[in-house]
Amino acid sequence: MAAIEISGVRKVFRNATSGDELVSLEGIDLAVASNDFLCLLGPSGCGKSTLLNMIAGFETPSAGTVAVDGQAVSSPGADRGMVFQQPTLMPWLPVWENVAFHLRLKGASRRARREAAATYIDMVGLTGFADHYPAQLSGGMSQRVGIARALLMNPRVILMDEPFGALDEQTKMEMQTELVRIWEHHRGTIVFVTHGIDEALTLGTHIAVMSARPGRIKALLPVDLPRPRDVTSPRFNDYKRHLLSLLRGEEAGSLPASLAVPA
Amino acid sequence: MFRSNGRRALRILVPLGLLAAWEAFSRAGFLPRNLLPPPSAVLYAWADWIFGFNHSAGSDSGTWLMDASASGMRVFTGFTLAAVTGIMAGIAIGWSRVAEASMEPTLQMLRPIPPVSWIPLAVIWFGIANKPAIFLVFLGAFFPILMNTIHGVRTVDANLVRAGAMMGGREHQLLRFIVFPAALPSIFAGLRIGIGSAWMLTVTAEMIAVKNGLGYVLWDSYNFFRYDLVLAAMASIGLLGYASDLAVKALMTATLHWQQSTTVQGRQG
Incomplete structure (x- = not known):
C-alpha cells in the first residue's frame, strides 16, 4: 500500500471580494510508496505548497481525495510530521522542549521528554545545544531543531x-x-517541496515536476543516481537538462535513453 | 556618552537636585510656608505618620503602615481580579470569533466610560468600604489588560499554532501551550499599564468612598490644612506605585527571559 495516495485532486480558491475563482490544482494523481523521498519541484505559484498543505490537513481539496496510510486526511495530526519554511520554533522554550513538544502535549514527564529529546538532538547533530533558546541559534541550527521535532513523533510521513x-x-x-x-538511517517517507532543481536531484528518490496555472503534475521522474550524489557528474547533468526542459514547458518527449530506469 | 556608573548617579542626582531646589524655594519665603512646605517639613510629618514619635501628624501619627497596606490590599485585589478576568476574556476574544461577536461590542462600549464615573453606583452598590475601591481598581486595570491580551493573541504567529496542531495539539492545548505564552509580551505590557491605573483609582476611591488608606489621609489632611501630610501622602503613593511597577517588571523579566532585547549597537540590554 502506498504511504500517500492522492487521486483526482482539484483545488479552487475563491477570492472573497471579487468572487473570482482561481484553479490552483487540477487533476492531481500521485502515489508515494513507503520510504520514498519525493520532491515536489515547480515554479512559484504552481500549487506545490498547497498540495503539501493538503497532505498536512491545513487545506481541504475542492474535489478528489488525499489519504495517508489508507486514511483520508481531514485535519492536521501527529501521524504526519511537518518541517516548515521558517523554523517556527516556540521562542520561549529551550531546544529540548521544542524537540519534545509533542510529548508535552501527550502529557509525558519532564524526564521522559528530556531523554527522548536528547536522542533526536544528537541525531540532527545539535549535541550540546539542548538548553539553548531559539534566538541563540543560526538559521541552519533552527531547521535542525525543526527536523528533530518532526522525527521525534516517529510519523508515517514527513512533509x-x-x-x-x-x-x-x-x-x-x-x-x-x-x-x-538521517533519512537513510531512520527510513520513512518524505515529501519535500522545492523550487531548486539541484536540491531535488540531490535529495529525491522521485521528483514530481509541476507546472503552474493550473497546477498539474507534468511528470513523475524516478531518480536513479548513486548516493552520495555528485552534482558535477554527467548523469546528474543529464537529469538536470531533462528537468529544465520539462520546467520550461518544452515538449520534452520521452525520457532520454541514458536516464531510462533499468527494468 | 554616560557610562553605566554615570547613569546610575543620574538616577539619584536629578531627584536630589529637585528636592534641594524645592527646599531652597520654599525657605526663601515667596509663598507662605504652610502652602508649600519644604521637603524637610514633609519628611518630618511623614516620619511621625510612619513611626508616631511625637504626634506631629495628629490623628494619623503612627498609622502609615495601616494606611499603606489598606491601599496596597485594594490595589492587589482589584488588580489580580482584573488580570485574571482580563487575560481570560482577552484570550477568548482574540481566539474565538463567537466570543468576539458576543463580548467585544459590549466591552468596547464600556471601555470609554471613565472608571471614576462609576463611583456613585459603586457606593450605592457596595457602600463605604473596601469593595467600591476594589471595584474601581478592577475597572481601571481590566481594560488595558484586556486590550493588550486581545492584541497579543491576534498577533500570534499562525505558523506556531499550525506547528502545534501538526504535533497533535487539541484546541485547549494550543491555547495553553502556544497562544498564551506567545501572547505574554503583550499581556505584560497590559499588566504594567494596569498597575499604574490601579494606584490612581484606589486613591481616587479612597478620597470619596473609603474611610482609610493613603487617599483618605490625603483628602483628610487637605481638609485640616495639613499640606505637609498631603505631600507625604502623594510621595507615599508615588513610591508604592513605582515599587509595584518594579515588581510587575521583575516578574516580566523573569517570565520573558527568553526574549533578547538588542539595542541598535547590537549590545544586549
Whole structure:
C-alpha cells in the first residue's frame, strides 16, 4: 500500500471580494510508496505548497481525495510530521522542549521528554545545544531543531516545505547531506517541496515536476543516481537538462535513453 | 556618552537636585510656608505618620503602615481580579470569533466610560468600604489588560499554532501551550499599564468612598490644612506605585527571559 495516495485532486480558491475563482490544482494523481523521498519541484505559484498543505490537513481539496496510510486526511495530526519554511520554533522554550513538544502535549514527564529529546538532538547533530533558546541559534541550527521535532513523533510521513529555502548555499548543502543521512538511517517517507532543481536531484528518490496555472503534475521522474550524489557528474547533468526542459514547458518527449530506469 | 556608573548617579542626582531646589524655594519665603512646605517639613510629618514619635501628624501619627497596606490590599485585589478576568476574556476574544461577536461590542462600549464615573453606583452598590475601591481598581486595570491580551493573541504567529496542531495539539492545548505564552509580551505590557491605573483609582476611591488608606489621609489632611501630610501622602503613593511597577517588571523579566532585547549597537540590554 502506498504511504500517500492522492487521486483526482482539484483545488479552487475563491477570492472573497471579487468572487473570482482561481484553479490552483487540477487533476492531481500521485502515489508515494513507503520510504520514498519525493520532491515536489515547480515554479512559484504552481500549487506545490498547497498540495503539501493538503497532505498536512491545513487545506481541504475542492474535489478528489488525499489519504495517508489508507486514511483520508481531514485535519492536521501527529501521524504526519511537518518541517516548515521558517523554523517556527516556540521562542520561549529551550531546544529540548521544542524537540519534545509533542510529548508535552501527550502529557509525558519532564524526564521522559528530556531523554527522548536528547536522542533526536544528537541525531540532527545539535549535541550540546539542548538548553539553548531559539534566538541563540543560526538559521541552519533552527531547521535542525525543526527536523528533530518532526522525527521525534516517529510519523508515517514527513512533509517539508522548502525548509532550506532561507539558508545560505553552504549551509543548504550541508543540511541536504545531513537530511539524506538521517533519512537513510531512520527510513520513512518524505515529501519535500522545492523550487531548486539541484536540491531535488540531490535529495529525491522521485521528483514530481509541476507546472503552474493550473497546477498539474507534468511528470513523475524516478531518480536513479548513486548516493552520495555528485552534482558535477554527467548523469546528474543529464537529469538536470531533462528537468529544465520539462520546467520550461518544452515538449520534452520521452525520457532520454541514458536516464531510462533499468527494468 | 554616560557610562553605566554615570547613569546610575543620574538616577539619584536629578531627584536630589529637585528636592534641594524645592527646599531652597520654599525657605526663601515667596509663598507662605504652610502652602508649600519644604521637603524637610514633609519628611518630618511623614516620619511621625510612619513611626508616631511625637504626634506631629495628629490623628494619623503612627498609622502609615495601616494606611499603606489598606491601599496596597485594594490595589492587589482589584488588580489580580482584573488580570485574571482580563487575560481570560482577552484570550477568548482574540481566539474565538463567537466570543468576539458576543463580548467585544459590549466591552468596547464600556471601555470609554471613565472608571471614576462609576463611583456613585459603586457606593450605592457596595457602600463605604473596601469593595467600591476594589471595584474601581478592577475597572481601571481590566481594560488595558484586556486590550493588550486581545492584541497579543491576534498577533500570534499562525505558523506556531499550525506547528502545534501538526504535533497533535487539541484546541485547549494550543491555547495553553502556544497562544498564551506567545501572547505574554503583550499581556505584560497590559499588566504594567494596569498597575499604574490601579494606584490612581484606589486613591481616587479612597478620597470619596473609603474611610482609610493613603487617599483618605490625603483628602483628610487637605481638609485640616495639613499640606505637609498631603505631600507625604502623594510621595507615599508615588513610591508604592513605582515599587509595584518594579515588581510587575521583575516578574516580566523573569517570565520573558527568553526574549533578547538588542539595542541598535547590537549590545544586549
